[in-house]
Amino acid sequence: METSTDRDAYRAAEQKLESLASGTTPDRLTEIADEVLAVANLLVREPRLRRALADSARDGQERSELLRGLLAGKVGDEAVDLTSTLAAGRWSAPGRLLDSAERLGVAVLLAAADRSDELGEVEDELFRFNHVADGSPQLAAVLSDSTVPVEQRGRLVDDLLDGKARQVTVRLVKLALVGFGGRGFSASLTRLVELAAAKRDRQVAYVTAASVLSDDEERRLGDRLEQMYGRRVSVRVSVDPTVIGGLSVRVGSDLYDGTVLRRLTEARSALGK
Structure with a gap:
């Protein structure tokens, strides 16, 4: 369960994103989002790192510098700044840090859509795709099947949405394939719709x-x-x-x-x- 401490730690990174987004192009924001999500994937693969970065016995600056050192030269400075700000926060559990890294990547994608004045369209496209998938049990089963390689399911998403949805929408649907925040495919899309709406207040x-x-x-x-x-x-x-x-x-x-x-x-x- 998310605590007030978790919310404060995420808010610090979110504030940094707000400052960054105001002077960054949509295309660059999309690239930064991919890098932040790559860091989230690193935390999925490396539970020891995840625990170290959420260890309250370590000073926040120490945890931030640990992540900076690991990411140096591998992702851009903006992604390093955003994710190291997360690492500097206090977390109730390593899983909360991971969830927040994924959510931060989504927030950067939504900021890119907002800068392009496409946020409402992205919200609508996510909802409609989820509705179509829910109405087709066979399609929903394929997209939700974790035994099918995610790359293969991603190609199916590309085929289905080619020329019909914005690239931010496609990226978010592909994120839902692996389960955003540990949710199933449909629940992930629902949560993404709600985050897009919240971005528009x-x-x-x-x-x-x-x-x-x-x-x-x-x-x-x-x-x-x-x-x-x-x-x-x-x-x-x-x-x-x-x-x-x-x-x-x-x-x-x-x-x-x-x-x-x-x-x-x-x-x-x-x-x-």
Whole structure:
């Protein structure tokens, strides 16, 4: 479980990223993201290093210099600065450092999309790809199958998204293949959608409807949810004819199920008593 200490350590690196992103091109940010994610992969492969960098018995400066020494000449100065800032923080467990390194790489990718004014499109493409995969059990099984080499699954992602999605989206989908933050493929994509929305200071509302909502219906629903939650909301609609009518809306841990299917199910349960 993430602690306040973990959040403070991550925030220090996030602040450094905010300063970096304001004066860096999207293409360079994408390169930095790949380097940060490469460092995260190093932490996956080297548990002893992960433990050493999260060892609270060591001074933060010592841990930072340890990582700097290992990365010197292997990745760019920006990636070294970002990841060594993480290493200098205090962590409740080595796994929290690893999760934060992965999240930092994602944050750099999202910063690249933001600099290109494509962040909303990336959020939408991630959601739509996840929705397509969820609607195809065979595709979802292949993309989630850890026995299939990740390079092979990555080529499938390239084929599916070629000319249909931005490069940041493709990179994030490929990250989901290996399980972002230890999650499964679909859960990884869901989390990435939420991080993209949060970067735009938005909450995600997952809506299930029996048929496609009109633009006006979607707008009015979004306005109502924004009034309820006091912040902007990204409405993400999935169509499922089995709900028959009405809407199911999930925002974070809140679920509002007003579908006809739910009411029928409740009626059957009441009649069976």
